[in-house]
Amino acid sequence: MENNIINKVIVITGASSGLGEATAMHLAERGAKVILGARRTDLLENLVNNISAMGGIADFRQTDVTKKEEVQALVDFAVNNYGKIDVIINNAGIMPIAPISELRTDEWDSMIDINIKGVLYGIAAALPFFQKQKSGHIINLGSVAGIKVFSPGGTVYSGTKFAVRAISDGLRHEVGADIRVTTIEPGAIESELKNSTKHETSSVIVNEFYKQAIPASSVARAIAYAIEQPADVDINEIVIRPTVQEF
Template sequence: MNNGIQNKVIAITGASSGIGKATAELLAAQGAKLILGARRADRLKTIVEIIDQKGGKAAFLEIDVTNREDLVKLTALAVEKFGRLDVMINNAGVSQLYKMEDLDVEGWEQMIDVNLKGTLYGIAAALPIFKGQGTGHIINVISTAGISIVPTMGVYAGTKNAVRTISEALRQESQGRWRVTGISPGYVATEFASNIKNEEIRDTIQQNADQMAIPAEAVANAIAYAIKQPDNVDVGDMVIRPSVQG
């Protein structure tokens, strides 16, 4: 019996750790054919080797989502290796948290480049393939930060809410040709906080995560649920967070 995932060709950005890695491992175990992208090629190579050893099918490409051509190469690899692309998971993301008055303009630009433009580049790389096939699925990993606005997260939440708005417009424009899903994780046990430059906020975020974070596999399960629905069922928005998170 087809589980709705078996033999689907799925590309994932930010696949070298955290949610991306957990999603790759789960989907591979359910029979998906994977194209994994991230900056850390050594980690991707290890993930792909393990998937291969377990009888799965996967390939990887070192990419930077701020480079549009890298995303084009990622989706092209899916078509080259497996003949099509069924799902594009835009998972790569970064957070720099400061009060607006601290003017972390470099951090603003990084979040815009990775979270917003990186997602748009992924969409732009997948849509021509989906249009040719007449079907496809975009999954954008967003954040609960865009749902509950708090100090220091203004620009981060802004990039995530921009993706939320874009996702809904893309869904409506598709008129059933492709599906669009937004996944908004809360505190998840990943390396995400380690990239935050603001030491005080980084420590606070990490402490909160240590106390309540859910495993990355919980988000991977939500992504798998959206993928395995029938083609005429579009799971729009899902919030996956610890039950104790405010």
């Protein structure tokens, strides 16, 4: 297959570690120009330096996806500096698992703000450019927990990921004539995601679950597969998990 990734301008949120970092490295290796957003600028700077050292093209801007003006600034930065945007990967997410009866409402608010509103802000920032150029690709990171509720303790997290799946599917119906929409739904993938669980009992369960995790590069390759398809092919949904994972 022809490498349809070369010279594409790709914006990635949550790019400082885990899936975002691995995806940035892989796409840059394939010839994409990657524009990276996250809160931790030290990690972003290091990642950009690593990509540049291997001959790739990368840039970054500090971005908190809970602030729509910062997400818009990230996309504007890509367009202003590279002349276009071809793909946005809404990757930022957190997973504080805990029984709903614990009433950890601050964690609920954070999940809604990052996992749902962060995705919507990414869509809102990129969509006008895509509509103007009559092309583009929106990739949203969901989860297998958006297909089946993660239990015990994953009720609210699953709710946010069910929302990502619904938003992606609805968006495809609305803009699919010109713009591609893909949902990536990982299972246990090695990343910092598990570290956001602070509830003690749930943390034990989550860390046990992640003992079966596969590398973040597995998801990076799946994302590249969706991007590299010809313009008339839209990979709507990819579920990827360890072979041994039952859930």
